Amino acid sequence: MSKIIAFFTSPRKNGYTAKLINRVLDGAKSAGAEVSAYYLNDDGIRGCQGCFYCRGHKTCATKDKFHPFYEEIKEADGIVAGFPIYFGEVGGQGKILLDRLYPMLDVNFAPRYPGKKVVTVYAQANPDPSLFTGAADKTHDYFKLCGFDLINSFLIYGDVAEGYTIPDELLAQAFEAGKQLVG
Numbered sequence: 001m002s003k004i005i006a007f008f009t010s011p012r013k014n015g016y017t018a019k020l021i022n023r024v025l026d027g028a029k030s031a032g033a034e035v036s037a038y039y040l041n042d043d044g045i046r047g048c049q050g051c052f053y054c055r056g057h058k059t060c061a062t063k064d065k066f067h068p069f070y071e072e073i074k075e076a077d078g079i080v081a082g083f084p085i086y087f088g089e090v091g092g093q094g095k096i097l098l099d100r101l102y103p104m105l106d107v108n109f110a111p112r113y114p115g116k117k118v119v120t121v122y123a124q125a126n127p128d129p130s131l132f133t134g135a136a137d138k139t140h141d142y143f144k145l146c147g148f149d150l151i152n153s154f155l156i157y158g159d160v161a162e163g164y165t166i167p168d169e170l171l172a173q174a175f176e177a178g179k180q181l182v183g
Contacts (some may be wrong), residue, residue, distance in 0.1 A: 001034050002077040002181070002182040003075055004033045004035045004182070005073060005076040006024070006035065006036070006037040006038065006082075007038055007079070007080070008021060008037065008038065008039045008041075008082055009082060009083050009094035010083070011091075013039060016164075017123040023171050023174040024080050027178020030179060031182035032182060033078075033178075038069060040066075040093040045064055045096060047096045048096075048100055049061070049062055054103035054105075058112060066096075066100055074112075077181070078116060080119045081118065082120070082122070082123075083123075083135075088135060090138075098142045101142060104147075105146065115148075116146075118143050118150050119154075119177045119180075121153075121154045121174070122153070122155045126157060129157045151180050152173070154170060154174055156170070
């Protein structure tokens with residue numbers, strides 16, 4: 001059975017980022033995957049301490065609520081990560097996720113667990129979908145450095161407009177991406 005792990009980095013547990021991540025997970029479950037989901041805005045998750053413990057070990061020296069995720073990532077076939085875009089960059093919780101992925105690289109910066117499939121989800125209030133593409137590009141570079149394969153990425157934009165709903169086409173694409181994580 002395939003195992004998919006999802007990271008919600010938005011402080012809004014029922015926001016647009018979460019809704020689209022959940023649709024990806026629905027697709028993965030429909031294809032028979034076991035899924036686990038984690039909210040990184042919860043108390044007890046610290047940022048990278050820059051100690052370089054992970055250079056010689058396959059985990060982090062910081063024993064917080066994030067620490068068990070290393071084993072989950074190692075065992076996972078696929079990863080879903082959702083990021084709100086705040087002021088042109090991924091939010092603080094998203095940056096913590098990216099920084100805490102450092103143990104995915106060995107002392108020579110080679111990926112320890114390459115080949116995992118990744119789907120990313122972004123949400124931004126600005127109605128111009130091209131405005132903050134650099135934030136997604138940087139995030140994708142982190143995943144590539146870890147040896148992970150980006151199979152799809154989704155952007156919700158202009159979501160503060162009165163009456164905004166996620167387009168049905170985007171929800172359908174997210175569902176299919178979840179199935180691709182498994183197959």
